[in-house]
Amino acid sequence: MTNAKSPSTNSTRIIKQSTCKPISPSAKGKLTYNIGHNDQSKALHIRVIANTGGGFFSNEWIALDDVLSCIEEQPTDDPFKALIFRQLYVSSRSSNNHGFLAAALRAEGILLPVEKAVYSHTLGDVAAFTTAMAKPIKDNVSLEETVALHNAEISEGMPHPRPTPLQVSFAF
Numbered sequence: 163m164t165n166a167k168s169p170s171t172n173s174t175r176i177i178k179q180s181t182c183k184p185i186s187p188s189a190k191g192k193l194t195y196n197i198g199h200n201d202q203s204k205a206l207h208i209r210v211i212a213n214t215g216g217g218f219f220s221n222e223w224i225a226l227d228d229v230l231s232c233i234e235e236q237p238t239d240d241p242f243k244a245l246i247f248r249q250l251y252v253s254s255r256s257s258n259n260h261g262f263l264a265a266a267l268r269a270e271g272i273l274l275p276v277e278k279a280v281y282s283h284t285l286g287d288v289a290a291f292t293t294a295m296a297k298p299i300k301d302n303v304s305l306e307e308t309v310a311l312h313n314a315e316i317s318e319g320m321p322h323p324r325p326t327p328l329q330v331s332f333a334f
Contacts, residue, residue, distance in 0.1 A: 174198040174207060174223060176305040177298035182269035184215060185244070185261055187280060191215020195266040196309075198223055199299050206295055208270075210262045211309050219262050220254030221309050226288075229267065233285055241282035 178197040183189065191214035198207040207223040228250050236242045244264035251259045264283060267273040270291050276282035 173202050174200050175303065176307060177295060177303045179211075179305055180266075180269065182265050184213075185265045185268070185275075185281060189215055193262055193265055195269075196305070197270070197295060199295070206292065208263070208266055209309075210259075210266060213258075213262065217258045218254075218256045219258045220251050220256055222251055222253055224250050224263060226272075226292075229263075229272070230288065239284075241276040241279060241284055243281055244283065 175198060176196045177199050179194065180197075181192045181194050184191070184193060193210050193215075194212035195208060195210045198209070199205075200207060206226040208226065208229075209221050209223045210219050211221050213219055224247075229247065232246045232250065233242065236246060244260040247260040247263050250263070261281075264273060268275060268283070268286075271286045272288055272291050273283040274286040276284060
């Protein structure tokens with residue numbers, strides 16, 4: 163799988179941004195992900211853009227069609243692990259990529275968890291997902307492209323603001 167359908171950031175409109183929990187029950191934090199629509203290919207894409215729990219990951223766009231192709235390669239009706247998505251990542255080999263992608267896919271209902279097998283999945287309702295995304299596509303939704311802005315700041319040598327610790331004060 164070469165991820166040939168993955169778009170450049172210039173041809174993909176972000177039509178949804180959301181958060182989800184990682185799949186691991188012991189994981190802390192949240193993942194933030196984007197759903198994108200490539201106006202040239204008419205394909206849907208997904209990418210993880212933030213992880214408050216720590217750990218490296220790639221913010222590459224992954225085509226939904228490529229995700230579905232990976233699933234179709236599995237034995238019919240057998241649960242599968244997120245490791246099948248590892249091949250979709252071209253520029254990063256982080257060990258978190260495939261698991262974080264699976265978490266976002268679960269949050270969208272594209273994947274379903276398997277009872278008593280926390281790291282296993284089955285295919286969910288892809289048609290419901292694509293139907294839900296039809297409205298923001300039709301309405302020409304285009305959310306701010308924060309990943310490209312961040313990458314441009316880095317390439318221009320602009321300092322990236324570091325988050326400040328939350329300050330809590332108590333009045334007695």
